[in-house]
Amino acid sequence: MKTQVNDLAIFGGAPAFAEKLHVGRPNFGERERLIERIDQIIERRWFTNAGPYVQELELRLADFLGVKHCIAMCNATIGLEIAIKALGMKGEVIVPSFTFIATAHAVQWQEIKPVFCDIDPETHNLDPRRVEEMITPQTTGILGVHLWGRPCDVDALSDIAKRHQLSLLFDAAHAFACTHRGRMIGSFGDAEVFSFHATKFFNTFEGGAVTTNDDDLAQKIRWMKNFGFAGYDKVVYIGTNGKMNEVCAAMGLTSLESLEQFIAINRRNYDQYRQELSDIRGVKVINYDDAENNNYQYVVLEIDEAATRVSRDELLQILWAENVIARRYFYPGCHRAEPYRTLYPDSGAHLPVTEEMVTRTLLLPNGNSIGAAEIRGICGVLRFAIEQAGEVNLRLAGESQASVG
Numbered sequence: 001m002k003t004q005v006n007d008l009a010i011f012g013g014a015p016a017f018a019e020k021l022h023v024g025r026p027n028f029g030e031r032e033r034l035i036e037r038i039d040q041i042i043e044r045r046w047f048t049n050a051g052p053y054v055q056e057l058e059l060r061l062a063d064f065l066g067v068k069h070c071i072a073m074c075n076a077t078i079g080l081e082i083a084i085k086a087l088g089m090k091g092e093v094i095v096p097s098f099t100f101i102a103t104a105h106a107v108q109w110q111e112i113k114p115v116f117c118d119i120d121p122e123t124h125n126l127d128p129r130r131v132e133e134m135i136t137p138q139t140t141g142i143l144g145v146h147l148w149g150r151p152c153d154v155d156a157l158s159d160i161a162k163r164h165q166l167s168l169l170f171d172a173a174h175a176f177a178c179t180h181r182g183r184m185i186g187s188f189g190d191a192e193v194f195s196f197h198a199t200k201f202f203n204t205f206e207g208g209a210v211t212t213n214d215d216d217l218a219q220k221i222r223w224m225k226n227f228g229f230a231g232y233d234k235v236v237y238i239g240t241n242g243k244m245n246e247v248c249a250a251m252g253l254t255s256l257e258s259l260e261q262f263i264a265i266n267r268r269n270y271d272q273y274r275q276e277l278s279d280i281r282g283v284k285v286i287n288y289d290d291a292e293n294n295n296y297q298y299v300v301l302e303i304d305e306a307a308t309r310v311s312r313d314e315l316l317q318i319l320w321a322e323n324v325i326a327r328r329y330f331y332p333g334c335h336r337a338e339p340y341r342t343l344y345p346d347s348g349a350h351l352p353v354t355e356e357m358v359t360r361t362l363l364l365p366n367g368n369s370i371g372a373a374e375i376r377g378i379c380g381v382l383r384f385a386i387e388q389a390g391e392v393n394l395r396l397a398g399e400s401q402a403s404v405g
């Protein structure tokens with residue numbers, strides 16, 4: 001409990017937490033089940049190449065997501081690259097800049113130009129009106145991101161893709177177990193790509209999956225993720241190595257058994273954050289539509305500095321000193337990272353909402369290593385820093401003077 005500004009760790013007080021609290025600290029389910037499965041893998045000596053656990057995971061995921069094909073991958077980045085190639089995208093692809101850098105890299109890696117498009121300030125997802133303005137004769141596809149697990153405006157994007165004969169791919173890295181209009185994310189557009197990276201609430205250590213209802217596309221993706229092999233000695237495509245291994249699939253099957261519990265914990269934590277932060281001026285916790293299924297893994301704040309009078313970056317510094325490793329995803333926006341800032345220096349001119357949003361968002365820890373006491377502590381620090389904004393600012397200005405002097 002902080003009662004004076006000196007109690008803040010940034011000014012020499014004791015940190016609120018003895019150990020660091022991270023955004024995306026890995027979840028895991030039943031340790032014994034995982035170890036049993038790993039034992040089985042060793043017994044079988046079938047470690048990779050579409051092993052029994054990978055096959056089982058693909059079937060279970062396809063069933064859970066209500067989609068015809070699920071192709072497990074070593075990670076989502078390779079999944080995106082393969083899906084982009086299999087869809088025949090080239091020239092220009094429209095993507096948001098307010099996303100993890102892998103979305104843009106998966107496009108540029110294949111020498112396709114990512115055309116950065118602005119977002120809707122409410123949903124943080126591609127704004128379909130802006131998408132339509134960015135289409136040129138070189139455009140071959142749209143790559144939408146269901147950021148924080150909140151679905152893109154799927155209907156509007158599908159309509160645009162259809163009218164302009166563009167491929168439509170979704171980066172669903174955040175959106176496992178989320179629905180749009182009651183239907184699981186995983187079967188929208190031409191294909192969707194999930195990430196099961198360790199930081200995701202459902203993880204396979206490293207991993208991902210491409211899902212689609214298109215039989216031909218699924219076949220092509222299966223070949224491409226296995227060097228283009230369509231059988232022993234028969235290579236039919238350019239391919240790469242995108243295979244998921246058996247240990248990752250064992251983790252996925254084990255995580256799947258605890259999925260409901262993971263979501264319930266995320267939701268409980270998210271609800272507590274919302275409640276505890278609800279009356280702090282200038283702090284908004286982004287909303288999830290309760291009529292849909294959500295995974296609630298991201299607790300995303302928008303900080304309105306005009307009201308808090310402590311900037312997002314100052315709050316970040318204050319939290320880090322308390323051992324709360326909050327993150328400013330996705331700062332500074334892909335268009336301001338290399339190679340994009342050099343290759344496409346004018347992209348920012350079309351991105352006013354993105355440029356504003358990257359200065360406002362702050363993500364707080366969630367998952368099964370966080371509980372009520374931690375959340376109370378984190379929210380207490382934020383509340384105190386904002387209530388004491390005047391003195392906090394004076395002290396921060398003093399500290400920076402001292403460090404310059």
Ligand SMILES: Cc1ncc(COP(=O)(O)O)c(C=O)c1O
Pocket residue numbers: 075076077078099100102103145171173174194195196197207208
């Ligand atoms: C939006 C988005 N796309 C793609 C990725 C890449 O996923 P992976 O780490 O599985 O390659 C991430 C990872 O965090 C992400 O957040």
